[in-house]
Amino acid sequence: MKKFMSIAVGLSLFASAQVFAHADMECTDKPKTQWLHPLEIQKKIVNEYGFAIKKFQESGSCYEIYGWGLSKDGKKFEEIEVYFNPVTGEIVKKKFRD
Template sequence: MRTLVAGSLAGLIALGTLAPLAAVAGPTCTTETKDKWMTEDAMKAKVAEMGYQKIKTFKVSGSCYEIYGYTKDNKKAEVYFNPVTGAVVKSEID
């Protein structure tokens, strides 16, 4: 019983240590300071011009603007943008 409890405890400690790292494991989109970033309104307009629609979430994520929405082909999209240029840095399309 002791070995099982010790193993479980070690697993929980490892999970607790790694979980915060996973939460911040998004891409690095820019090293520019926020005063150089496009405004949220300007970025939202650019996102719409690129064909993304039905945006459920628009947020700052680390050094990126991030959206959850749909492509113009109605596919689910999670996209990270460079907040200075508006370029796509990483996307996951389902």
Template sequence: MNRTTLLLTVSLALALAAGPALAGPKCTGEAKDKWLSEEAMKQKIAEMGFKDIRTFKTTSGNCYEIYGHDKDGRKAEVYFNPVNGSIVKSEIGG
């Protein structure tokens, strides 16, 4: 195997290994009929103090994910369990 082929093989292996880690957390295995509706979840998120939500989506890990700001105005990326609304992972910026 030449150096270029080896480099490409290693790069591909690293990308495949990192893929699940970059995809975000796994929040639930429950069927969608057990989830809070998007409207109910948006209400819960607002009650938790998150605001200026520019993105609300469902992830491949079965989470509700938002991009917005916390109650102190800091940028927030937050993953929620869609069944009970609990925070699974959050990244709060300065």
């Protein structure tokens, strides 16, 4: 039972660290009253960047999506994680997921 509890505690600490890693991302210092409305930025993400959105969320001072976008060579769609400045809609960080 003790071994199970230590494994459970370890996994929950790891999961917490992952959440805090994303929350530390700084995209803007502007107040939320200046942020683009979520539907407005989602429209921009699809129309201007060509990303397909699987999940959209607020993460720290960023908008974050999980979805699909063209690969680095532009030949196929790959899973991506992208952070956006919620005021301007500009990409702050983009990474392809394995």
